[in-house]
Amino acid sequence: MNDLNDLFSASGPLARAFEGYCERREQIEMALAVQGAIRDARTVVLEAGTGVGKTAAYLVPALVEGGKVIVSTGTKALQDQLFHRDLPAIRDALGVPVKVALLKGRSNYLCWHHLDRTNQDATLLASKQEVRDLSLINRFAPLSATGDKAECPSVPEHAAIWARVTSTRENCLGSDCPRYAECFVVRARREAQDADVVVVNHHLFFADLMLREEGVPELLPNAQTIVFDEAHQLPDTATLFFGESVSTAQVLDLVRDTLAIGQAQARDAARWNDVLAPLERAARDLRLCFGPQMQRMAQAQLGEGHLLYATLAQLREALAAVREVLEHQAERGPDLANLHRRSHELMQRLLAWGAPERADEPELCWVDVGSHGVQLHRTPISVADVFRRQRLGLGGDTPLDEAREGAMHESEHEAELVQAFAAVDAMPADAQPADELQAHDLQALMAGGDALSPPDEARDTPEPPPRRAWIFTSATLAVKNDFRHFTEALGLEDAACAAWSSPYDYPSQAMLYVPQGLPLPNDPGHTDAVVDAALPLIRANRGRAFVLCTSLRAVARAAERLKQAFQDAADPYPVLQQGDAPRPTLLDDFRHAGNAVLVGSHSFWEGIDVKGDALTLVVIDKLPFAPPDDPVLAKRLELLTQSGGNPFMQHQVPQAIIALKQGAGRLIRSETDRGVLMICDMRLIDKPYGRRIWQSLPPMKRTRVQDEVVAFLATL
Numbered sequence: 001m002n003d004l005n006d007l008f009s010a011s012g013p014l015a016r017a018f019e020g021y022c023e024r025r026e027q028i029e030m031a032l033a034v035q036g037a038i039r040d041a042r043t044v045v046l047e048a049g050t051g052v053g054k055t056a057a058y059l060v061p062a063l064v065e066g067g068k069v070i071v072s073t074g075t076k077a078l079q080d081q082l083f084h085r086d087l088p089a090i091r092d093a094l095g096v097p098v099k100v101a102l103l104k105g106r107s108n109y110l111c112w113h114h115l116d117r118t119n120q121d122a123t124l125l126a127s128k129q130e131v132r133d134l135s136l137i138n139r140f141a142p143l144s145a146t147g148d149k150a151e152c153p154s155v156p157e158h159a160a161i162w163a164r165v166t167s168t169r170e171n172c173l174g175s176d177c178p179r180y181a182e183c184f185v186v187r188a189r190r191e192a193q194d195a196d197v198v199v200v201n202h203h204l205f206f207a208d209l210m211l212r213e214e215g216v217p218e219l220l221p222n223a224q225t226i227v228f229d230e231a232h233q234l235p236d237t238a239t240l241f242f243g244e245s246v247s248t249a250q251v252l253d254l255v256r257d258t259l260a261i262g263q264a265q266a267r268d269a270a271r272w273n274d275v276l277a278p279l280e281r282a283a284r285d286l287r288l289c290f291g292p293q294m295q296r297m298a299q300a301q302l303g304e305g306h307l308l309y310a311t312l313a314q315l316r317e318a319l320a321a322v323r324e325v326l327e328h329q330a331e332r333g334p335d336l337a338n339l340h341r342r343s344h345e346l347m348q349r350l351l352a353w354g355a356p357e358r359a360d361e362p363e364l365c366w367v368d369v370g371s372h373g374v375q376l377h378r379t380p381i382s383v384a385d386v387f388r389r390q391r392l393g394l395g396g397d398t399p400l401d402e403a404r405e406g407a408m409h410e411s412e413h414e415a416e417l418v419q420a421f422a423a424v425d426a427m428p429a430d431a432q433p434a435d436e437l438q439a440h441d442l443q444a445l446m447a448g449g450d451a452l453s454p455p456d457e458a459r460d461t462p463e464p465p466p467r468r469a470w471i472f473t474s475a476t477l478a479v480k481n482d483f484r485h486f487t488e489a490l491g492l493e494d495a496a497c498a499a500w501s502s503p504y505d506y507p508s509q510a511m512l513y514v515p516q517g518l519p520l521p522n523d524p525g526h527t528d529a530v531v532d533a534a535l536p537l538i539r540a541n542r543g544r545a546f547v548l549c550t551s552l553r554a555v556a557r558a559a560e561r562l563k564q565a566f567q568d569a570a571d572p573y574p575v576l577q578q579g580d581a582p583r584p585t586l587l588d589d590f591r592h593a594g595n596a597v598l599v600g601s602h603s604f605w606e607g608i609d610v611k612g613d614a615l616t617l618v619v620i621d622k623l624p625f626a627p628p629d630d631p632v633l634a635k636r637l638e639l640l641t642q643s644g645g646n647p648f649m650q651h652q653v654p655q656a657i658i659a660l661k662q663g664a665g666r667l668i669r670s671e672t673d674r675g676v677l678m679i680c681d682m683r684l685i686d687k688p689y690g691r692r693i694w695q696s697l698p699p700m701k702r703t704r705v706q707d708e709v710v711a712f713l714a715t716l
Contacts (some may be wrong), residue, residue, distance in 0.1 A: 026500035035061035049502030067224035075228030084333030101195035110147035112179035133161040147184030174330035176334035206241035231472040235489040246349035249372035279318040366631040388491030485654035543573040543595030545617040616675035622657035
């Protein structure tokens with residue numbers, strides 16, 4: 001059962017279970033590396049190009065090796081796909097009796113208590129649509145076994161009503177809830193505790209680590225193996241969760257809940273509208289401190305006399321008054337006690353935001369101003385130390401230098417294994433690893449390092465207690481087989497790294513086209529020029545194109561220009577624009593149309609799988625460098641400069657490469673796919689770093705001649 005070569009062979013159980021299955025050397029080697037990491041409780045970072053089959057490459061060894069497994073995915077959509085499709089199919093093919101569970105954040109589950117309260121206070125609903133949605137949820141609730149709002153398709157996932165009938169960490173009553181015995185969240189967590197494999201997402205995983213740092217028992221079950229799929233998203237997700245934030249939305253939610261609960265359970269205690277009005281006004285005034293545009297800025301950019309500070313003082317004063325009233329009513333019931341606790345926590349975060357930054361752990365106070373209000377963030381500039389401490393199984397109070405020593409100690413024990421992985425890293429894309437490595441080295445690499453370990457009698461000290469296996473995998477983690485950008489961000493000094501290129505025949509399946517004569521990306525006419533350059537290709541391709549932009553403004557302009565051009569020329573190509581409908585709906589419409597052009601921004605750069613002839617042209621407007629005015633990025637670059645580094649080459653270029661590889665990965669999704677990747681950024685050719693960027697892309701045939709591209713598209 002543990003012989004992965006047999007399981008993945010052309011005559012094995014996977015081949016019998018899946019139509020069109022083909023044996024892939026890259027997939028088997030990755031699976032063997034995962035198996036070795038599990039057996040030896042090691043940390044590995046594994047890049048698997050499109051088509052390697054990384055999902056099966058980590059699921060198969062995880063299932064056959066046994067023990068508790070947590071699989072964390074980048075998005076809830078991928079989480080659902082893994083739980084409902086991939087895991088059951090592989091489990092059934094292998095015939096292993098493992099129990100699997102799906103666990104999401106609490107706001108994804110219907111809350112009976114909040115549903116009851118909303119039904120009682122239905123007069124407070126904001127619109128007729130909310131009334132209709134509430135009726136649909138009332139029909140859904142008694143029929144659902146999970147309470148997962150994803151299973152209620154009649155009410156859109158982002159409908160306003162869900163905020164009223166789901167719980168958050170702030171407003172959950174826990175065991176004091178009158179409907180605790182029926183709680184969908186509690187049921188989901190119990191199933192996760194009993195399961196062999198638990199599927200979560202990165203946000204939930206890091207929320208759990210944050211709770212553990214605060215001394216709260218973790219909600220995720222203990223596991224011997226933790227797998228992060230789409231691991232390239234982890235540094236940004238970790239930064240979000242290891243920081244601290246407070247928002248006007250949280251304040252307004254407190255106002256809404258206090259009004260409803262106060263009038264229902266403590267009507268005699270106060271004139272609730274009068275008590276809450278100053279707090280609501282101050283929260284809304286916070287948005288008026290800024291212009292109409294969305295923006296992000298560090299606290300240092302505001303200036304001492306910025307209107308924000310006076311408004312924050314008013315907000316704290318109004319919140320203190322509400323907190324005092326709630327304190328006197330907290331003993332009247334769990335709902336009122338919870339409101340008092342929430343008001344106190346909000347106050348603590350508001351006070352902490354303007355406090356001096358701690359010098360020993362660089363952090364940044366910054367403001368995010370958006371259409372939904374204002375968020376005040378206090379963000380760590382590096383999450384490596386916090387994540388390293390958690391990954392090595394050390395408590396929240398363990399000094400960071402001890403965590404580093406633990407990482408180095410672990411690293412010493414696997415130095416030879418790391419070297420073996422590095423040998424795989426250094427190979428050309430078409431090299432055969434078995435031909436390049438000594439047989440015993442490769443065997444040790446795949447079998448967990450036993451052949452490389454010293455004999456028992458040579459060990460002077462007892463082995464440290466076994467650690468978990470941590471597997472980080474994605475199609476985009478490295479820059480030309482260099483993983484340092486990723487490993488340093490998460491403190492993975494002890495990780496062994498390896499990469500497997502896509503098995504697809506890119507030179508014959510795909511073409512990379514960089515047009516000539518385009519203006520620079522910062523030129524006001526750049527988006528128009530991109531559309532003009534793309535139109536001949538879109539027409540030659542009969543639609544079937546993605547136009548991926550780096551900003552929502554560019555999305556709007558490109559979609560407008562394309563619609564006008566198609567209308568003027570009576571072209572039959574529908575234009576689908578991000579924001580006009582939910583992403584799954586747009587993708588379904590794109591597939592069914594057969595000749596559409598979809599214009600989207602970052603949410604369409606990854607996690608999209610359109611196989612076959614429906615998508616044969618991907619147009620990217622600019623190299624996806626992060627906005628230079630992002631305050632967290634600016635602080636990181638500043639610290640890199642102070643330490644003598646090159647922030648552009650060490651941070652910005654690697655980030656852009658990883659993002660570009662994700663966008664390029666939308667094009668070729670199977671052995672039979674063919675198509676063109678068009679990148680409309682002259683920096684790819686004209687700048688010294690451009691060569692490093694395009695060399696990190698799959699080895700497509702390259703051209704700058706439009707006629708060659710049109711001729712290639714005509715054959716598709």
